[in-house]
Amino acid sequence: MAKREEPPKAKPRLLIRAGILIITHSLLVSVICCTAGVFALLLLPILAKNTYISENALLPGSARSMLSPHEFSDANKFVKEISSSNVEPASTGIETPRLIAQHIADLGGEVSYHKFHPQLNKFHPLHFFSSPDPGIVQVNYSCSSYGINTVGIIRAPRGDGKEAIVLVTPYNSLNITPGEALSLGLAYSVFSLLTRVSWLAKDVIWLAADSRHGEYAPVAAWLRDYHAPTFGGPRKPNAEICGESALYESKANQFMGSKIADHFRRAGTIAAGLVIKVADRSVDITRDTLSIYAEASNGQMPNLDLINTVNYLAVHGQGLLVKVEKFWSFLHSKWLKVFGEIFESVGKVAKSLNPQWVFGISAMEYIEGTATLASSLYNQALGVPTGPHGAFRDYQVDAITMEISPKLYWSHKAKQAEVFLRGGRLVLLFPFKTFMLVEGVLRSINNLLEKFHQSFFLYLLTSPSKFVSVGVYMIAFALLVAPLPVVAASLYSDANKRGPTSVKHKLSSSPISVDEAHITFRSWRWLSAAKTVFIVHLWGAVVTLMPYFICQLPNCTPTTSLLVWVSLSVFGLVVLHLVLGSPSAFVSASQPQEKEWALLKSVTVSAAFVGLCLMSVINFATAEIGALLIVPMCLMALPVRLNTSAHKFRAVARAAFNVVFILVGCPVVAFFMLKGVFEGFKNINVGEFWFWVESLWVWNSATYIFICMVHLPCWVLCIYILLHPC
Structure with missing residues (x-):
């Protein structure tokens, strides 16, 4: 009787076979992807595109400027009054807000004061992913600690009051610099023009921000009160403590009648914000220069059309040299x-x-x-925001800071004073370019029928007129993190193969059968490795909260704080190791030790992949830089004892690469190396790392959480893999 032939086994699908092929050649895939990712980053300046205006309604430069010598003359007088009032010492800084309010009222605008208290820059673990709260008030405060913003509003004759444009000019009311006086004069001239035009379709708000406590605080405080109204009247300082301020308010209201409102004035929804600053330069420049600052908190950027409009009007309309920050x-x-x-x-x-x-x-x-x-x-x-414009992005409002550097040479204070004493000649040296630029930008924003939405929100600048969109620079990130899941699957597959095997990456071109790459999913031994990874990441969460308690220590220098932080972190890791279980507790007789580290590395690499992908959703730039540091460190991590059985040169080279990548992957070492590359290795202080990290948590930057809860645990796990007793 003939033996019945068995039907041929069905071949797996092409996608499964391709996945098995990639997993089997994980080493080759890792080398190719990492090299291609770094090469893609180097190609980004070449792949940058020229900027263009996507929103046709902006129509930059389509209308003639309406500025006249009348505005320039009034601006000169205004700057002269501001500089004269600054000559006399003022303890409360209330004279300049009074002058600004008086001139706004004389122009027919609505004027009001906005009092605010500076925020307390303290670390709070529950305030991440939210803007710094400018409303935090100290228990013991004085009247002099309050800042006074002056707010002027022009109601649009062609508008319905539903939209507004904000013009911000920060200045120190206690000591106004020449640049700040000029920025106030520039804003005043534009504000004066807008009170007489008939084409205005959006309300215009001029915020003269009192920056005695920093440029960000007054803008953030005003925006908070603008979007979150308080009931029961405005909050005022204690009359007994702030008697001088109350006396000033009564005199100002008596002098100006009812022109100054005693309540918080509002306009429509803010469409865009422009922060105008005039730089106080101490060096010669050959051309009038405009510097643009756009970065906000957690990598947020304004719509690219706003930058394109400013750049187009500055270069093609006024012939200014436009710059963005560079290393x-x-x-x-x-x-x-x-x-x-x-x-x-x-x-x-x-x-x-x-x-x-x-x-x-x-x-x-x-x-x-x-x-x-x-x-x-x-x-x-x-x-961290690069200017007061960052406060607008917390409310999803597009804003930038425009810093104007006139072609002047201010060598010492005597020349500055001489210029002002001659009737504000300094303003007349660069009126047309800067005044017309601000007017043109406001006019373009006024043409918008809706908020900025046509252009990009995720981009990197290579020059004021060139950018790299997210669709291009995400390729480099995808190539860098692509080896992580491949290596994790390869390690898991090798560690769970039946029969005695060794964990090696084979680079053969022979066809792969399903039986050779068969993966057994019955084993749950990876849970023990996952327990170790979970313990280390739990330790990372504890390290994240430690600065909150370290900041409570009195008279603690930055170096001391950093040493205390490091000591407590090491102690916490030891405690978790003893209380929650030893990482080597999952060793069993049925599981060879050579497979322990493979499972541990597989879970570690998987956790790094998940952390990088989650961070890319919050801040893509942080994930990009983190991938450059974490991916090579995780891929190269191998136990040192494996090198003893290898060839001598191979062993030395592998051990050297492990040590180098783990050393560079340390957050502290990486910080000082980057600082040395960008600024030089001279005068490096250990306490600078504490200052840097402190700035991250004060501004609620998600980068701080990434460093403590993703980068640092991965680094510790790589060290454990390096020292694993296989």
């Missing part, structure tokens, strides 16, 4: 120069082959683009 140390980097020359040569070869191929830029353009890109990436990753 100046990169301009003298030799390795960047080598890369720039290589890309320039490749671009020339590509153009000679086909003139339509536009690839490559000059070496100098590449260096400057990289320096600007690195600055944009770092400022977004830091999560």
